[in-house]
Amino acid sequence: MSNPDAATPRERYRAQVREEIKKHAWEQIAAAGASALSLNAIAKQIGMSGPALYRYFASRDELITELIRDAYRSLADAFRARAAAGADLAALAHTLREWALADPQRYFLLYGTPVPGYQAPEDTTRIASQIMAVLLDACAAGPLPDTPPSPIQAHLDDHRAWADQHPAPPSALHRALLFWTRLHGALSLELAGHFTGMGFDPARLYAAETESLTGR
Amino acid sequence: MSNPDAATPRERYRAQVREEIKKHAWEQIAAAGASALSLNAIAKQIGMSGPALYRYFASRDELITELIRDAYRSLADAFRARAAAGADLAALAHTLREWALADPQRYFLLYGTPVPGYQAPEDTTRIASQIMAVLLDACAAGPLPDTPPSPIQAHLDDHRAWADQHPAPPSALHRALLFWTRLHGALSLELAGHFTGMGFDPARLYAAETESLTGR
């Protein structure tokens, strides 16, 4: 089931319309953010009347959830592709920034302000852990710095459930987490425009933080 | 003008109602985020009918802008109070986390997903630069590490307009920026719930990042 092209014409048409809906949804999100996404406006752009969209997505939330899923998949694919090409941590950091700059609102859809009630479906967290696996591979592969065993690394070694059985040493666990938090910190502030008017080049700050992870 | 209590009874009443509106607005934001803020619901809670609120705030956006202003002021006050008590960088880091955990949605109102069209009013950026000034003071006061002069520090030294005439050495500029981006990275991911279910303690990660700034 849900076979891409060998399905019935009906299912193919259905998938096609769903894709067109999502295409216009992404355009709206890129233009005005996810909170401004309007099913009515999408319907008008496609050329059908409002309620017709509910044949394809049960609700506005379900559409957004599907977009989140696609965004996670897109980022995971970008990471996997670069990792398969033998990329190191610095290359992954560059990949992350390129992916985020290509569509800032898509980045914020994953890592921006959460809606208090919203609970992410199980499969998105699964894709997120795939991204983490690629990251852990890269962290474990690179030359591990001979840092003294810090308390945080011991703590992470004690609570490595999130690493999903990955056999990375404690310092690699720590590095993967720092990759995430440090790059997200510099990147999200840049994308949110908090650096505009400050004069310096955000790319250089990002590069410096990347170097702080790869150990120069 | 806008004298707090010595004004006319009319102005006092007006200020009182505005405060009550903002109080309920904060409750709504803490409960469901800023995007779910409803002027109608606030009016109902206060006991007056919808359009009456427009006597106090010209629009929903103006109310939110006022809340952003208050949030910036609150954070700046917390920073200044701790700095006046002789706090170092680590204490400021702790202050930031406490302030954020007290009301995560308030933190996201300042540093969360931006609305593409929205332009922050001039005075909020001024308050933000006051926060940066306190941060630069603390960075310049602490013992500066004898790190080799890195390219990023030279770049920041060349573009120090954002430091607003502050006579901090390049390494302090760099440290202030890292304070911002690294702590925001760890904090925002924690507040957004991206660490839930991962097992480790976000406070320890935050503490470790704080140590990375203070140089242990």
Place this chain on the structure above:
DNA sequence: AGCAGTTGGTTAGAAGGTATCACGAAGGCG
């Protein structure tokens, strides 16, 4: 081939949101 059932589309309408307008009531001030 023809009939039945699923599916996709429509319009109408409920419920709730922002925001404007016109009007009446209440307060402050000369």
Place this chain on the structure above:
DNA sequence: CGCCTTCGTGATACCTTCTAACCAACTGCT
């Protein structure tokens, strides 16, 4: 005391999401 500003109201226009009822068209089975 009377005027005038201000406050709150209901009515209204125009959005939004989403449900219900209805109709057309396509699919598949006999």
